[in-house]
Amino acid sequence: MSKYTEDDLKIELETKEYEYGFYTDIESDTFPNGLSEDIVRALSLKKEEPQWMTDWRLEAYRAWVQMTEPEWANVHYVKPDFQAISYYSAPLKKAKYESLDEVDPELLETFKKLGISIDEQKMLSGVAVDIVMDSVSVATTFKKTLAEKGIIFCSISEAIKEHPELVQKYLGSVVPQRDNFYAALNAAVFSDGSFCYIPKGVRCPMELSTYFRINQAGTGQFERTLVVADEGSYVSYLEGCTAPSRDENQLHAAVVELIALDDAEIKYSTVQNWFPGNKEGKGGVYNFVTKRGICEKNAKISWTQVETGSAVTWKYPSCILKGDNSVGEFYSIAVTNNFQQADTGTKMIHLGKNTRSTIISKGISAGKSQNSYRGLVQIGSRADNARNFSQCDSLLMGNNCGAHTFPYIESKNTSAKIEHEATTSKIGEDQVFYCNQRGIPTEKAIALIVNGFSKEVLNKLPMEFAVEAQKLLEISLEGSVG
Amino acid sequence: MLSIKNLHARVEDKDILRGINLEVKAGEVHAIMGPNGSGKSTLSSVIAGNENYEVTDGNIYLEGEDISEFAPEERAHKGVFLSFQYPVEIPGVSVTNFMRTAINESRKANGLEEMPANEMLKLIREKSELLEIDRKFLSRSLNEGFSGGEKKRNEIFQMAMLEPKLAILDETDSGLDIDALRIVANGVNKLRSENNAVIVITHYQRLLDYIVPDFVHVLYNGKIVKSGGKELAYELEEKGYDWIRSEN
Numbered sequence: 001m002s003k004y005t006e007d008d009l010k011i012e013l014e015t016k017e018y019e020y021g022f023y024t025d026i027e028s029d030t031f032p033n034g035l036s037e038d039i040v041r042a043l044s045l046k047k048e049e050p051q052w053m054t055d056w057r058l059e060a061y062r063a064w065v066q067m068t069e070p071e072w073a074n075v076h077y078v079k080p081d082f083q084a085i086s087y088y089s090a091p092l093k094k095a096k097y098e099s100l101d102e103v104d105p106e107l108l109e110t111f112k113k114l115g116i117s118i119d120e121q122k123m124l125s126g127v128a129v130d131i132v133m134d135s136v137s138v139a140t141t142f143k144k145t146l147a148e149k150g151i152i153f154c155s156i157s158e159a160i161k162e163h164p165e166l167v168q169k170y171l172g173s174v175v176p177q178r179d180n181f182y183a184a185l186n187a188a189v190f191s192d193g194s195f196c197y198i199p200k201g202v203r204c205p206m207e208l209s210t211y212f213r214i215n216q217a218g219t220g221q222f223e224r225t226l227v228v229a230d231e232g233s234y235v236s237y238l239e240g241c242t243a244p245s246r247d248e249n250q251l252h253a254a255v256v257e258l259i260a261l262d263d264a265e266i267k268y269s270t271v272q273n274w275f276p277g278n279k280e281g282k283g284g285v286y287n288f289v290t291k292r293g294i295c296e297k298n299a300k301i302s303w304t305q306v307e308t309g310s311a312v313t314w315k316y317p318s319c320i321l322k323g324d325n326s327v328g329e330f331y332s333i334a335v336t337n338n339f340q341q342a343d344t345g346t347k348m349i350h351l352g353k354n355t356r357s358t359i360i361s362k363g364i365s366a367g368k369s370q371n372s373y374r375g376l377v378q379i380g381s382r383a384d385n386a387r388n389f390s391q392c393d394s395l396l397m398g399n400n401c402g403a404h405t406f407p408y409i410e411s412k413n414t415s416a417k418i419e420h421e422a423t424t425s426k427i428g429e430d431q432v433f434y435c436n437q438r439g440i441p442t443e444k445a446i447a448l449i450v451n452g453f454s455k456e457v458l459n460k461l462p463m464e465f466a467v468e469a470q471k472l473l474e475i476s477l478e479g480s481v482g
Numbered sequence: 483m484l485s486i487k488n489l490h491a492r493v494e495d496k497d498i499l500r501g502i503n504l505e506v507k508a509g510e511v512h513a514i515m516g517p518n519g520s521g522k523s524t525l526s527s528v529i530a531g532n533e534n535y536e537v538t539d540g541n542i543y544l545e546g547e548d549i550s551e552f553a554p555e556e557r558a559h560k561g562v563f564l565s566f567q568y569p570v571e572i573p574g575v576s577v578t579n580f581m582r583t584a585i586n587e588s589r590k591a592n593g594l595e596e597m598p599a600n601e602m603l604k605l606i607r608e609k610s611e612l613l614e615i616d617r618k619f620l621s622r623s624l625n626e627g628f629s630g631g632e633k634k635r636n637e638i639f640q641m642a643m644l645e646p647k648l649a650i651l652d653e654t655d656s657g658l659d660i661d662a663l664r665i666v667a668n669g670v671n672k673l674r675s676e677n678n679a680v681i682v683i684t685h686y687q688r689l690l691d692y693i694v695p696d697f698v699h700v701l702y703n704g705k706i707v708k709s710g711g712k713e714l715a716y717e718l719e720e721k722g723y724d725w726i727r728s729e730n
Contacts, residue, residue: 176694429534434570437530438584438640439558441589446585452574 011284021188031088037061040188047157052168060177060187067181072345074372076403077312080251080286087189087222102310103259107253126438151235152197156224160464166197168196168226171215174257174292174320182253182288182314188221192225192257198233198264207462223254229264229299238465250275250285258293262323265300266293269461270317271469273308273468273476281368283340284311294326297323304460307334307344307470308476316374318347319382321355328357331457333469335348335450335476336369336401345375345406350386359390362454365401366477372404377418379411386416394424395453397477425453447474483508483679484529484648489540491528495652500704501540506648513715514683516675516701517723522683523567524703526652528563529681531557531603544648550616558584560582561647565637574586574622577636578606580624588644609642613669630657631666638669649673650681655689667692687719702726 040061044054069079152163159167178189199205210345229235239256251287252274260266268291277284287310291303303317319328330346348357357377365371377388394403405422427449435445451458451475458466489502498521506512518524523638529542531554541550572580588595597605610617615635625633632655632692641649651670670693674680682693690698692711698707698715700724705713707730708714718725 117707191696391559428570431570431572433532433534433554434566434572435584436554437558437562437566438644439555439588441553441555441587442586444583444587448580449572452572454572 003189010397015229016140031086033086034083034190035061035085035087039087041191043191045078047160048476049157049160050163050164053160056172056177057188057205061189062393064181064184064188067184069181073314073374074370074406075312075314075341075343077286077341081277082185083336084249088191096302112378140392149202149205150199151202151204152195154195156190156193156195156226159226160319162404163195163197164353166228166440167195167226167446170257171224171226172257174259175255175290180290183255183290186224186253190222190224191252193226195225196227196235196237198229198235198394201232202230203233204235207236207238209240209464221250221252221254223252225254225256227257227266227268228259231261231307232263234265236462237269238462239268239270239273240465240468252285252287252289254289256291256317257290260293260295260299260301260326261299262299264296265302266385267302268293268304268317269465270303270305270307271461271465271472272305272307272309273472275311276336276340276476277311277338278310279338281311284340284481285309285314286311287315288317289313290322291317292316292347293328293469294320295323295326295352295355296330298325299323300327300329302329302331303346304329304331304458304459305333305344305474306454307332307342308472310342311340313340313342313344315342315344318349319357320349320351320440321357322351323355324352325354326352327355330357330359330361330375331362331460333364333454333457333471333473334371334373335364336366338367338369340369342370343372343374345373347376347378348388349376349378349380350383350388353384353386355381355383355386357386357388359388359392360456361390361392362457363392363394363403364397364450364453364473364477365394365403366397367408368400370402370404372406374406374408376410379407379413379416379418381412383413384412384415388418390418391421392420392422393414393453394422395450398426398427402445427459443474443478446477450474450477483510483666484544485542485543485546486529486679487541489525489528489542490537490538492538493524493535497538498535498704502701502704502706504536505701506633506679506681506708508647508679510697511667511674511682511693511695513693513698513700513712514681514701515708516683517726518685519545520591520701521704522685522701524648524704526564526681526683529648529650530554530562531555546662555587556591556724558644558646559588563641563644563646563649565634565641565649565651567653569625569628569633569637569658571626573626577620577622577624577639581640582607584640584644604642609639611643613639613713614665614674615639621676631659631662634658634662634666635669638666638673639654639689642669642673645673646678648681648726651693652683653685654682655684655686663689663693682692687715700726702730 008300025304040057044057077328083291175183227237258266274285293302301319309314321328334344336340336342359375361373363371363373373392377384392405396403407420409418431449432442432445451470458469461469484506489499491499514522541548544560556561604685616667695712699706699708
């Protein structure tokens with residue numbers, strides 16, 4: 001330490017101060033409300049993170065302080081008070097699942113309503129489930145099988161400790177700390193999440209899955225997911241979310257980074273069902289998510305999402321098609337009901353030659369909800385023969401909801417081929433009557449019509465997920481027709 | 483089977499049915515004919531329970547039970563089937579999936595278990611052979627991109643699958659060429675039995691050459707103004723609807 005400046009001293013003092021000042025607090029399971037450098041440090045210490053990680057978080061925090069919350073999205077909500085949120089909450093130690101019997105019955109009930117149980121999923125589909133409950137990973141299964149292939153699938157906290165070289169190399173490489181307001185916030189205070197690494201040439205033998213759940217009122221969730229597929233590897237990753245009803249808004253600002261190296265393929269599927277607020281539009285989760293993947297040469301990334309929950313959604317899973325011949329896909333179903341608002345879509349950034357992207361977006365609006373598709377297709381000057389096909393379909397139910405489409409196309413290469421198709425339709429009384437006449441009650445008829453409308457996307461989901469997604473669509477639209 | 487008493491119905495304040503009386507027994511085929519705007523399609527919609535029509539008076543009984551207040555799906559569960567004049571499209575929903583849903587919903591309503599997949603497949607095979615339907619057709623989206631003939635044949639296929647007690651064929655002959663008409667009519671004839679009844683609603687006598695009715699009723703201005711045997715259809719064909727108009 002040749003140059004020990006006054007600043008260094010100050011930082012050290014702050015750290016020390018916090019060590020004492022916060023010591024008792026960090027022993028508790030929930031941090032006091034509010035966000036500051038001290039909180040960031042406390043969080044990092046609590047999680048026993050190495051210094052580089054603490055520094056990385058602080059860098060993000062300092063960037064975040066300078067940033068303002070974005071307002072361009074077609075959503076209206078009361079901005080969260082970031083000082084009224086507690087940034088760390090761990091479940092009690094005994095909550096760690098030794099067996100399924102110990103799983104929260106409320107969670108199991110939700111699964112039951114969806115017609116699945118974790119047990120069934122494990123047994124039937126060989127899904128390795130890593131349940132993130134209240135910010136801390138509490139269960140990991142199938143780890144052994146995966147380890148035999150050299151696959152790493154663990155919580156991001158564990159990865160920071162056990163595989164620092166990988167985390168340090170890739171964390172923030174696709175979504176930098178200062179990427180946007182919520183990504184910066186996430187980088188500063190992410191509590192946990194998942195990490196996945198598939199070694200060269202390995203085909204992951206099972207679908208990797210994580211169930212997220214927001215459990216404790218007033219606890220913001222800041223998940224961080226990092227998936228690295230090394231050259232020539234393949235992985236299918238499933239992310240599913242359920243949450244019980246809450247009176248107050250809960251903030252969720254996750255970051256997902258995907259890295260597909262040469263010839264690798266990542267399939268990332270999401271079913272999101274967070275509490276959307278009640279029929280009067282009260283409560284519900286704010287979901288401000290940054291998801292982005294980068295494709296190297298001949299690599300492929302597919303995002304498939306079924307979004308039925310959250311009061312406000314702001315989410316654009318994107319692909320940077322950096323390598324030549326790389327492929328990006330986005331398949332989305334976004335359902336909004338009652339007072340839900342969704343502004344979702346994708347960005348396909350074509351940088352390499354012969355890059356291809358496909359966007360299929362299905363928006364379903366009911367009640368008094370607003371559903372917006374926002375997509376960017378950008379073709380760089382070097383991206384010769386880039387191709388994009390976009391299709392955005394909206395289905396309206398009733399007369400009080402809205403569907404909006406905001407496609408942006410920027411091309412700097414004349415050899416690019418870009419196609420965009422959009423349709424808007426309404427569920428007709430005649431369709432419903434036709435189904436009724438065949439003995440199908442109205443709720444079921446709506447579900448059938450909606451499933452038909454969403455089929456192209458549902459087909460992209462792994463089997464067991466597709467079944468769950470179909471049921472979710474039904475549950476989300478319950479009571480949407482009078 | 484079906485008993486309609488003094489049925490009055492209207493749509494948007496316009497009276498369309500003005501006192502219909504009709505008795506249909508099991509094993510019978512009744513034809514209802516009449517000029518455009520006489521209320522033929524309204525009658526079929528009202529029997530099926532379409533809520534766009536308001537029943538202002540009268541009752542509909544199915545096997546002695548008053549179904550006038552029943553929801554359309556409840557009527558379907560009790561065995562009422564309507565072959566639509568204009569079948570609707572449901573994109574992304576295959577004919578097979580639609581039928582599976584419909585059959586299982588009816589079974590559920592009648593306290594039965596879902597039909598096992600192998601039984602369902604057997605039923606589909608049997609009925610599609612009966613109606614000379616290429617099974618590839620059944621994996622297509624319901625009515626989407628179907629020709630007029632395909633749509634009508636699909637309606638009859640659904641009728642075959644659901645095995646209703648009372649089938650109402652609303653202008654099933656419209657938009658059909660003679661070959662398609664023959665196939666559809668043959669299908670209906672194969673499905674006739676002592677235990678079910680058919681009401682054929684048609685503008686022309688043509689269909690009745692293939693589906694021979696036991697009774698013919700003439701609907702005019704929301705009322706049945708003439709009833710008779712199958713010869714009434716020929717008389718009507720010969721004299722034209724002006725004959726009815728001049729008498730009423």
